[in-house]
Amino acid sequence: MSLTGLQIFKYLPGGKKEKEANCKKCGFPTCMAFAMKLAKKETTLDKCEFISDELKALLEEAGQIQQAEIKFGPAENQITIGNETVMFRHDKKFVNPTCLAIKLNSSDPDFEGKLNKIAGYCVERVGENLKVNAIALADSDNSFAEKAKKVAQAKVPLILISSNVDNVKKALSETKEAKPLVHLENIDISKIIEIEKEFNVPVSITANNLESLVNNSAKALENKSENLVIGLQDMATDSLIENLTYIRRAAIENKFKPLGFPVISFIDKISVIPENIIDKTIWASTLVCKYSNIIVLDYFNEALIYSLLTLRQNIFTDPQKPLQIDSKxxxxxxxxxxxxxxxxxxxxxxxxxxxxxxxxxxxxxxxxxxxxxxxxxxxxxxxxxxxxxxxxxxxxxxxxxxxxxxxxxxxxxxxxxxxxxxxxxxxxxxxxxxxxxxxxxxxxxxxxx
The missing domain is CATH 3.40.50.11600 (Rossmann fold)
Structure with missing residues (x-):
């Protein structure tokens, strides 16, 4: 988290009451004025010739990214996730709203009907249009690349799900301009890294335990891959929430790079959740609150989706700035x-x-x-x-x-x-x-x- 002006001031000559205090060589009347401008990034560190090594180190540490910001989807309808800087909403507003995606199988006989229904779903609430953010297309037959192209043509952000690298490459050749997010299941991390580098698209790295996730993410970082989304699957609900909290805390408070990426969660990959969509929606709402940046649902129910969109809207507003309209x-x-x-x-x-x-x-x-x-x-x-x-x-x-x-x-x-x-x-x-x-x-x- 960035340092405040007061925190910076304590390390300047004015804050330490040294003889160089308020020398004006930086172009500002006082050390406090310089500190406030530096905190707002309206001036640079080199303007003060008396900056201590301690302050330089603190500013360098504070400037480190806590959670990477990842973008996917077509330029005109791009999704931005991550870049969160706090654990709790009351500390500072959360930045990028959770991406809600609906999973569709490429073999679904009513694929186009469902795609059109999901893409056309939009409701207005307090002046904001709420909608499903992405389609997660699962590779379930030979039409995977063709269906991926149809999603891309609909200008809907796309998540490609497959356990076949060649199928993903074929789909990417049809949709590269749409910049999909790629989720490869049961594939060696080296193959996932190759996809990220060859096609310049974000990829997801998942595991069924935290240690494996850290190891896989660290391998990707060693290979200079940073366009990543991470996740845990095949995990019980209580363990999942505990581990998602640990991931966010490691990123935000400890700046632990292997876990400093947005998190994706698949509702159908969480164990012990009942099959009915009410229970799934309850757990999806928990994931909105507890640190999932992308939630992939394996169903589409307009009423339940609306409840999630409403919750998300409330969670991602600024608690210090009420929603307001023009006075007229x-x-x-x-x-x-x-x-x-x-x-x-x-x-x-x-x-x-x-x-x-x-x-x-x-x-x-x-x-x-x-x-x-x-x-x-x-x-x-x-x-x-x-x-x-x-x-x-x-x-x-x-x-x-x-x-x-x-x-x-x-x-x-x-x-x-x-x-x-x-x-x-x-x-x-x-x-x-x-x-x-x-x-x-x-x-x-x-x-x-």
Whole structure:
């Protein structure tokens, strides 16, 4: 993990109170200013002629990559995995969302139908389009290369799964531009390295125990192969989670290079998981939370996939930066000058929930979104971010009085105490107390009519 400005400052002349402190030779007024810029990579180490060997060593160590960043898939739909720098989300946001892939057999009689269904699956949640990220194509008949080409033509990131090196080479000759990830099963590590070097594609290295995985990864590193994904398979669930945690800790905290790569997990390669897809999805959700960078599912169920996509979205948001939308006046449906006006904050989940309920009511309406730093209604109100003043400011900023004929604003029932405050700031307007919860908006609108 990178050093902070304060950590760097302690090793500079200013931090050590030496005579060279704040000499300005680096171009900055103080050692603290230089340290802060250095931490942000906005200046270079050589600007200070008094840098100690100890600080140089610390900066070199801090600059080492903890987990490699690997990319695969076509340029226009590329998947990026890895490059994680922390063990826990509250320390700093996780970087690249877990890649969710669906396994298809090349011999599947409904291959094209399933491919089209998976490729076309997309749902919107809080302003983000959620979809399956890749197809993991298993070599199960002579059409492997042909089916790989079809996946590549669909512009879907591809994972090639085979135990036959020649079949993989043939498939790669058809899909090299799509830059697939190659997973060779029961193949000597030297052959896997050859594929990585010959075709310049990422490859996966897996084993059924941690020691073998470390040995295989170390051999790849000795051969200058670093475009790697690693994984464990044929392991019971409790052992798998324990070992995945060990892998992430070894990479992040100890910077142990053989384990410093993204991790791939195959649901159908985990022992003792029941065959039903509910249990498989439960364990897949555990792997989203516990350090798998790629999860390959051997089934496609839209409802269960949605639950995994929702979980992933929540895990990979920045906990210090709430999802928020632009503050403005949103027309919902075929509005006119008589349409009601609802008011709420710019927390994305609040916005999409309210929009959904207004649409369900069948009555077109305006939704006035105030600036509230992405906080929910009660949080913003308690933080003095959702007030009569901010609502009045939004009404004026978005020229509401020239858009509608009436002079009524509907506010959430939980902040009914804002009524007098709003009407004081907007004396020509009436404040209507709406429902507490968005789910009651349709019934409220029937009463409002």
């Amino acid at each position: 006046l949103y027309p919902i449906g075929d509005v006119d000058e008589n349409s009601p006006v609802f008011v709420t904050t710019n927390f994305a989940l609040t916005y999409f929930t309210v929009v959904s309920e207004i649409e369900a009511s069948g009555m077109p309406a305006y939704l006035l979104i105030t600036s509230s730093d992405g906080m929910s209604v009660l949080t913003a109100w308690s933080a003095n971010k959702f007030t009569g003043e901010t609502i009045a400011k939004a009404v004026k900023e978005f020229n509401l009085e020239n858009i509608i004929k009436h002079r009524q604003l509907i506010i959430p029932g939980y902040v009914s105490t804002l009524k007098e405050e709003i009407e004081e700031d907007l004396p020509d307007w009436e404040t209507i107390i709406g429902p507490n919860d968005a789910v009651d908006i349709p019934d409220f609108i029937n009463t409002y009519k």
